[in-house]
Amino acid sequence: MMRATRLPALLWLMVLTACLAFSSVQLLRGASLDTRITALLPETHQSPGVDRANDQLSAPFTHRFVLLLEAEQPNEASGALAQTLEDADVVSELRYRPGDYQLDNLLEVLGPSRYRLLGENLRATIDSGDTDDLRRQALASLIMPTGLDQHPVRDPFGLLDRWLDSQLSTRFDTRGDLVTLEVDGRSLVVMTATLSGNAWDTGLQDRLTDAINDFQGAHPDAQLWRSGMVFHAADGAHQAKSEISTIGLGSLIGVLLILLVVFRSPVTIATLLLPLVAGGVFALAITLWWFQGIHLLTIAFGSSLIGVAIDYALHLQCARTLAGREFRLRRMLPGLALGLVTSVMAYVVQAFTPMPGLRQMAIFAGCGLVGAWLTVVLWLPLTRVHTTPGTRALAERLWGVLDRLRGRLGPRLALVLALVAISIAGVRLQGDDSLRLINTSSQQLLGDEALVQRELGRDTGTVYLLVMAHDTEGFLGRVESLNPLLESLMQEGHLGGYTSLAERVPSRSRQSTNLERTRTLYQQQLDQVYASAGLPPALYERALEALEQSPPLTLDHWLASPLGESDQRLWLGEIDRGQVGGMITLNGGIDDRARQQLASLARSDENIELVDRVEQISAVLGELRRQIAQWVAGALVALTLLLALRYRWRTWRVIAPAGGAILTVLTLYALLGVPLNLFHQLALLLVLGIGLDAGIFMQEHPRAHHAWLAITLSIISSLLAFGLLAFSATPVLHHIGMTTLIGLASVWLLTALVQHRLPPDQTTPHDNAHDHG
Structure with missing residues (x-):
């Protein structure tokens, strides 16, 4: 018999070993660990162009950073900061002096095409025919040249300098030893750097943070403003580490102490955690095999949902501890099986949603629960547990608390309270899908970022138009056709500004018309310029020859130049x-x-798409929130019907702890004006799973002390593991923690209140009988 019992356990060990090996190989081979929020969108909403655009626009912000430095001795301070960053091995390139910007080949790239590159103002001036000012400016420059290449034949009107002036920011001062920018009357050194590694590398983040702190410690008079993803990542990592060392460590110690007090055995505690590990291994392997990759949000939230599986281990071990040799697994199996089926149904039903992110989370959580359940049923009965008087005494005291609470909430009152709660939540509860929910940056860093982006005109491409065409020339022409609308929106104050490639590289047709305008200018004014400057008339023909040999500027040439980088x-x-x-x-x-x-323009032209990355992420969060609510509500209805087949009129006692706790949370949030978000709802899934288990086990073992002991331990451990997150400064964790705190406390109380009263002689410490009395 023992050999027959051990065989399924051995087979399960072989399955888990294979899962661990498969996952390890997949991860070592570079299996996709997706972090893109857009990957959670339905496939029908995906656009390969948008995905590439998002990645490309984010890349400079991710791989580079900017520092604005103010100091009494800027030359000394900037040099010291540069040396500190280089010594820390965090930058591969650092620019803060004029000489750091290689502009030597500008003349080579733009010089031949200068006659085709005219700004809007210069085009308008030539079209008006009033070009006398241009003649006078050309004459002055010929007498005293100040331009980059204002040669009397190659560029008598300084067209190259006029074009560069229209492309370069005039706010940067490069006349001294440093590149500086004036902000509110203060001269700030502009330092741009390329990271030597990945912005998400915590080692690089630590070295960069330490380097900046060392510099500020040595230069207390200096002030820095920071911009770049690496600083936001470091801020979030620092906060996470701080909270792990306080909230996380505190909750872990609390859970272990409580379990140690109850079971008095480290081995038993290990058996409670073993199913969670096994469930995670099984879930990871199945998810990697099914989806050929995994999203990090799936790991984060799926692992939390697998945490429900500790219920199975607690119920089994509590029953074994109190029953001793009288324990029989077959008497526990109906409750354990129903607990698994209800939780898996509640989670896996989301696999039918059109959201890839939810489908992956559902498969991960469902497989994790199955893996944990099999570990509990197949492995834990083979381990030893210690029967201690302290555990029995604690179970009896908790049973006394239950006896004082049971029977105080009947079905009629429960129905009335549920209808009131639904009415309040339906009328007053609001939703919040703001991107602020997943922000972990400090207010100081956000202020730094805003200042740098505003003063440098540096953006991260949050809102943009994606423009498509059959070829490069068609693209540039289409972009130019949008300029009048964009300029109109700017002039009316509806748009702050825009950046497009057509500003840098005009289309060929526009370059051709520009060349005609340059030819007109030469014909109108050049001979007079030469005559006034006392230059020989023969130069006129040479200047026209240079004009005719001008090639068009191509997009490839521009992007290959330092200015086009x-x-x-x-x-x-x-x-x-x-x-x-x-x-x-x-x-x-x-x-x-x-x-x-x-948006209207984009709807009327399939080659143009308006993308707002913040709204896109908010839409994902909102759609996830709505899908979770709809499918879980449907699952609850189906579960109620399923449970009614077994529990009949007592089904409400099974559903009440989970359903009542969810309604309690929603009603409180509605009354307090707290808008509901995705992370509240993900926490409610945890509440739902633990609440269903509590309701089922109290109906399966209504007279057994071990059931109430296990329910209480499950809720206390989950409150310590998740509820303490309510004190987190990270918005996501705070929302999860607060919801879990309110929800699980409600589950415990409602589980007790809805139980029917029992005569004193019908309770036993270790009743394992299948009794529905």
């Missing part, structure tokens, strides 16, 4: 269906009027 993020090149594409970033604020007009 920052524009590389705006060009995707070839994308889906043989098309090319690029982005127009919308900067400096965009109001509802601008959004409406641009």
Whole structure:
């Protein structure tokens, strides 16, 4: 018999070993660990161009950072900071002096095409025919040249300098030894750096943070403003480490102490945690096999839902501890099986949603629960447990508390309270899908970021237009056709600004018309310029020859130049269906009027798409929230019908702890004006699972002390593991913790209140009988 019992356990060990090996191989081979929030969207909403655009626009912000430095001795301070960063091995390139910007080949790249590159103002001046001012400026420059290449034949009107002036920010001062920017009357050194590694590398984050702290410690008079993903990642990591060392460590110690007090055996405690580990291994392998990768949100929230499985281990071990040799597993199996089926149904039903993220979380959580359950049933009975008088005494005291509470909430009162709660939540409860929910950056860092982006005109491409065409020329032409609308929105104050490749590289047709305008200018004024400057008339023919030999500027040449390096993020090149594409970033604020007009434009032209990355993420969060609510509500109805087949009129006692706790949370949030978000609802899934288990086990073993002991331990351990997160400063963790705290406390209380009263002689410490009395 023992050999027959051990055989399934051995087979399960072999399955888990295979799962562990498979997952290890997949991860070592580079299995996809997805972090993109857009990957949670339905496939029908995905756009390969948008995904690439998002990644490309984020890349400079991810791989680089900017520092603005103010100091009494800027030369000394900037040099010291540069040396500190280089010594810390956190930067591969650092620019803060004019010489750090290699502009030597600008003349080579732009010089031959200068006659085709005219800004809007210069075009308008030539078209007006009033070009006398241009003649006078050219004459002055010929007498005293100040331009980059203002040669009397190659560029008598300084067209190259005029074009560069329209492309370069005039706010940067490069006349001294440093690149500086004036902000509110203060001169700040602008330092831009490229990271030597990954912004998410905690080692690099620590070295960078230490380097900056060391510098500030040595230069207390200096002030720094920071911009870059690496600083936000470091801020979040620092906060997470701090809270793990306080809240996380505190909750872990609390759970272990409580379990040690109850079971008095480290081995028994290990058996309680073993199913969670086994469930995680099984879930990871199945998810990697099914989806060929896994999203980090799946690991985070799926692991939390698998935590429900500690219920199974607690119920089994509590029953074994109190029953001793009288324990029989077969008497526990109906309750354990129903607990598994209800929790798996509540979670796996979300696999039928159109949201890939929810489907993956559902499969991970469902498989994890199955893996944990099999571990409990197959392995734990083979382990030894210690029967102690202290455990029995604690169970009896808790049973006394239950006796004082039971029977105080009948079905009629429960129904009335449920209807009132549903009415309040339905009328007053609001939703919140703001991106602030997943923000972990400090207010100081957010302030630094806003200042740097505002003063440098530096954006992360949060809102942009994705423009597609059949070829590069068609793309540039289409972008140019959007300029009048964008300029109009700017002039009316609806749009702060925009950046497009067509500003840098005009289309060929526009370059051709620009060349005609330059030819007109030469014909109108050049001979007079030469005559006034006392230059020989023969230069006129040579100047016209240079004009005729001017090649058009191509996008490839521009992006390959130092000045065009920052524009590389705006060009995707070839994308889906043989098309090319690029982005127009919308900067400096965009109001509802601008959004409406641009959205209308995008709807009328399939080659243009308006993308708001913040709204896109909010839409994902909102859709996840709605899908969870709808499918879990449907699952609860189905579970109620299923449970009614076994429990008949007592079904309400099974559903009341979970359903009542959820309604309690929603009603409190509605009354307090707390908007519901995705992370509240993910925490409610945990409440749902533990609540269903509590209701089932109290009906399966209504006279057994071990059932109430296990329920109490499950809720206390979950409150310590999750409820303490209510004190977290991280918004996501705070929402999960607060919901868990209220919800699980309600589960415990409601489980006791809805139980029917028992005569004193019908309770036993270790009743394992299948009794529905």
